[in-house]
Amino acid sequence: MRLTLSAGGILGVVLAALLLGFGLLAVSPTLLFLAACAALPPTLDALLGIAAPARFREGRLRLGWRAATSGRRLEAGRPVEIELTVRNPSAVPLPIDRADVFAGSRIVADRRSFRLPALPPGHELRHRLRVTPLAPGTLVLHGLLLWIATPLGFFRHRLYFPTPLRLRVLPPSFAARLPRPARARTDVRGPRPRLRAPGLAGDDADLREIRDHRWGDPFRRIAWRPSARAGRLLTKEYERHLPRRHLIAVEASAATLRRVAGRAPLDALAAEACARAEAALRAGDEVGLCLFDARVVRRLPAAGTRRTAAAVLDALLDAYHPVDRDTTDVPADELAQIVGRYLLLHERIETRVAVPGVSFHDRYAVAEAVLRLGLSPAAARRDVLGEDPEDALLRRFCLDRGIELPVQERYAAHSRALGIRAACEAAAEPGARAHELHLLTDLDDLEAWADLAPDLARLAARRIRMHCILPPPGPRGDDALHHVEALVRRRRRQRLARWLRRHGVRVTHAARPA
Incomplete structure (x- = not known):
């Protein structure tokens, strides 16, 4: 176990080095004696720390943690308390200096709460850590790092516990809108009344x-x-009720994932999609989900069971963590290096090429290590687009372990229009034709929508009712530039709304997040 200098140890070593240097330059026995006295405590502390490794052995500690939610939902931007339990079964005290958490860039730790007291022998320590998720989605705390101080405090031992902790974080707008359907600004929310077949004598249903x-x-x-x-x-x-089939298509592209002042358009779109799904399921209808970028990224078939709402919510949260090849900016070789470094740090699995001076992870060795570790059932069932089977496996592993991948910065209106066309084709698919298509997008380019006029006419010919839901405007600025941008955006949306209504599409705006 390697020793690391603490803050006090750095000061002691620097002081001893300065005294030794000045003593050698001035040929002063006094300064040399003081340098020896300053170097004695760190040296003794290092010998004590190396001579007693059993005190700091990682296997003698027991660590567990969980989110102290108390039944409430986790929201982005609000602190989350993590209940940490550390057990010391040995007969010697373990002075814990502090703790660090390994997490992605979407989680910020409160450093003041990571100061832990010393752990007496045979006792259990319970402590509350505070972290703040900055973005929604399924976030993963990969592990906890404990720094154990040596007897004199000049050095520290680094103990890492690779215990992943998953946090399912909702956007702020979910909290107020998830239990019940939200209200629109211009139209009535919720699905249309269910279709009723002509009354037939002898039908086994309600008396008419x-x-x-x-x-x-x-x-x-x-x-x-x-x-x-x-x-x-x-x-x-009697009369029988025919359930309607709703397809909720949500744009999960770089344009909707980009955050400005802590908010992204996908937050309001996901909350709106979940509210509409809940309303349709309560009415007895079937709900399907379609996530698209330049193509349909994920598709959930229409169903009206109890698990449908949970499946829709999980898919919407997974949209915050894209891993497909055409939505992320990571090629196959670079992805292998990312996963290889993760395996080396968190699982202690060596996959580097045995060449001196080269730190390159073998791609096939990384894939074999991932196969040995296995995937969760949800990640194994996920349809992921990769360059080859090994690349798809590594991308599923990133989804399972919460490894963040950079998203392609693609904001071209043409590519986003291709995703809308794919969603319209999914709504008119034979055998699974939807009665209602709820399209939630941030695209307000009228020229791109003009190319979709034949698709809208095809939906109208097949009697598929379409709703277009736009996210609310972004955060307002105080300067003149932001006012001009907001005015231009509002005018563009007004022109788009008039054009869509002429083509038989109902246009609404999602409610502004709380």
Whole structure:
């Protein structure tokens, strides 16, 4: 176990080096004696730390942590308390200096809460750590690093516990809108009333009315008592409810993932999509989900079961962590290096090429190590686009372990229009045709939408009702430039709304996040 100098150790070594240097230059026995006295405590502390490695052995500590949520949802931008438990079964005290957490760039740790007290022998330490998630999605705390001080405090031992902790963080707008459907600014929220088939005598559903008996009506549906009172045959007519099929298409591109002042358009779009899914499921309809960029990235088939809402929510949170080849800016060889460094740090698996002076991870060795570790069932079932099977496996591993990959900075309106066209084709797919298409996008370029006029006409010909939901405007600035940009954006959306309404599309705006 390697020793690391602490802040006090650095000061002591620097002081001893300065005294030794001045003593040698001045040929002063006094300064040399003081240098020896200054170097004695760090040297003794290093010998004590090396001579007693059992005190700092990682296997003698037991560590566990979990999110202290108390039943509430985790929201982006709000601190989250992590309940840490450290158990010391040995007979000697372990002076814990501080702790560090290994996480991605979307999590910020409160350093004041990572100061831990010394752990007495045979005792258990319970402590609350505070971290703040900056973005929604499934965030992973990869592990915890404990710094154990030596007896005199000049050195520290580095103990790392690779215990991943997953946090499912929702956007701020989810908290107020997830339990119930939200209200629109211009239109009524929620799905349209369910279609009702023509009343047929003998259908096994709700009673609609009692009418005169007609030829062909089944005799078992004759209302005998009302017929006796009326003096003629009356038949009970029932009606059946046909559930509607809703397809919610959400744009998950770099344009909607980009954050400005801590907010992204995808936050409002995801909250709106989840609210519409909840409203449709409560009405007894079927809901499907489609996430698109320049193509359909992920597709959930329409269903009306209890698990549909949870599946929709999980897919929307996974949209914050893209891993596909055409949505991320990481080639296959660079991805292998990223995963190889992760395996070396967190799993202690060596995959580097055995060449002196070269720190290059073998791609196939990395893939074999990932196969030995295995994937979670959700990550193994995920359809991921990669250059080859090994690349797709590594991308699933990044999704499973929460390894962040840079997103392609692609904001071209043409490529985003291709994703909208793919979503329209998914809504009109034979055998799974949707009755309602809810398109949630941030594209307000009228020229790009003009190329989609044939697709909108095709949806209208197939009697597919389309709703276009735009995110709210971004954060307002106080300078004149922001006011001009907001005015131009509002005018562009107004022109787009008029054009879409002329093509039979209902246009609404998602509510502004809380």
